[in-house]
Amino acid sequence: MQFEFGIPSQVSFGAGSAKKIGEVLKGIQAKKVLCVYDQGVKQAGIVEHVLAYLKESNIEAVEFSKVVPNPPDTILEEGANLAKKEEVDAIVAVGGGSPIDAAKAINILVTNPGPIHQYEGVNLVINPTKPLIAIPTTAGTGSEVTGVTVITDTTGDKKMVIAGRHCGADVALLDPELTVALPPAVTAATGMDALTHAIESYVSKFSSVPTEVNALKAIELIANNLEEAYNNGSNIEARTNMLLGSLLAGYAFNSSFLGLVHGIAHPLSVYCGLPHGIANASTLPYVMAFNAEEPSVQKRFKDIAIAMEINVAGLSDAEASDKTIDAIKVLSEKVNIPTLSEAGVQREQFEVLAEATLKEEISIVANPKAVTKEDVLAILEIAFVGEDIKKGNLV
Ligand SMILES: NC(=O)c1ccc[n+]([C@@H]2O[C@H](COP(=O)([O-])OP(=O)(O)OC[C@H]3O[C@@H](n4cnc5c(N)ncnc54)[C@H](O)[C@@H]3O)[C@@H](O)[C@H]2O)c1
Ligand SMILES: [Zn+2]
Missing domain, CATH: 3.40.50.1970 (Rossmann fold)
Structure with a gap:
């Protein structure tokens, strides 16, 4: 090792x-x-x-x-x-x-x-x-x-x-x-950014045991506290757990880099002005579905399901992975993460966004699955309309 x-x-x-x-x-x-x-x-x-x-x-x-x-x-x-x-x-x-x-x-x-x-x-x-x-x-x-x-x-x-x-x-x-004074929309966006850090670092090609330990604990803390922090900002316990979760996610990704979600998010901020957290959250479940075509990633998403306290007993890696992705989508909906169209992104921008994503070298290299321009365009399209996730419909 x-x-x-x-x-x-x-x-x-x-x-x-x-x-x-x-x-x-x-x-x-x-x-x-x-x-x-x-x-x-x-x-x-x-x-x-x-x-x-x-x-x-x-x-x-x-x-x-x-x-x-x-x-x-x-x-x-x-x-x-x-x-x-x-x-x-x-x-x-x-x-x-x-x-x-x-x-x-x-x-x-x-x-x-x-x-x-x-x-x-x-x-x-x-x-x-x-x-x-x-x-x-x-x-x-x-x-x-x-x-x-x-x-x-x-x-x-x-x-x-x-x-x-x-x-x-x-x-x-x-x-x-x-x-405590963070408005709900900023709580949601920044909390989903931290969750993305934890998930992307856990499946990163550069992940290591210290990254994994911190990422899983961060996922547990954020998944269990984001909705409460969003709905009841003065709940200091939820705020404490969110800050701890974002800290541990920082520990996790500092040595592992991130992945395709951040690769797409940076151009979304530059060309469409999206806040960083929204840029990540709006594509997170769809990038996860894309990465989950790799069997090794399905196994990792099963670990994430367990960290999120989802019951995956008796399920195959693929089934558990689907459940994880659905749970991320449900959490996003609960904290009102917009689709890309709701966030003001225009379809005409997809070409430029996809080209720019492929130049996000560190994120592309760390992502567990190889990425083409067509893959990015497909992910943007589904994140634009926010369609239900059906495994395999992104390629
Ligand atoms: N250096 C890293 O490791 C790293 C990691 C991820 C993202 N980033 C970068 O960080 C930036 C995003 O940072 P962010 O998501 O924390 O948002 P932000 O710092 O841009 O803040 C978002 C908004 O929230 C307001 N705000 C902040 N704290 C507040 C509070 N307590 N009460 C009320 N309002 C408050 C700010 O004034 C601002 O308007 C992006 O540029 C992103 O690329 C850096
Ligand atoms: Zn980030």
């Missing part, structure tokens, strides 16, 4: 853990930080609290608030120049995957020359970065613990994945209380 497995971040998890920010920064002698966030997180009142914790610890905060969802390359130089001009000692990211990824990319550009595009790929960042503390406010991406930053390349019309050395947060403070 051989595998690579690693996580860049020290984790502090639990209610109130965001308050540890001052203590963490004092521990590394930081006196001034760049605080990176977006307007939604500010409006939710979360930034205010973090700034207050910093003030209590006599740490000066320089604010950078220009992050938007699916963060574009165009905002990064400004953030990095601000950090350099103000001579900050560390960076604090507050928000979902978008502010955390933007902060990671800004951090790279503080100590490495731009443009950011030259670091697309794995282990291409040379110089060590400043300490980065991530405080996630969505239960979704796992970016707080992954050595990955995803930035929209506005010149190349694609999402760049920059991964490996110097691409992670040093410390992640996971405080479920910060996710």
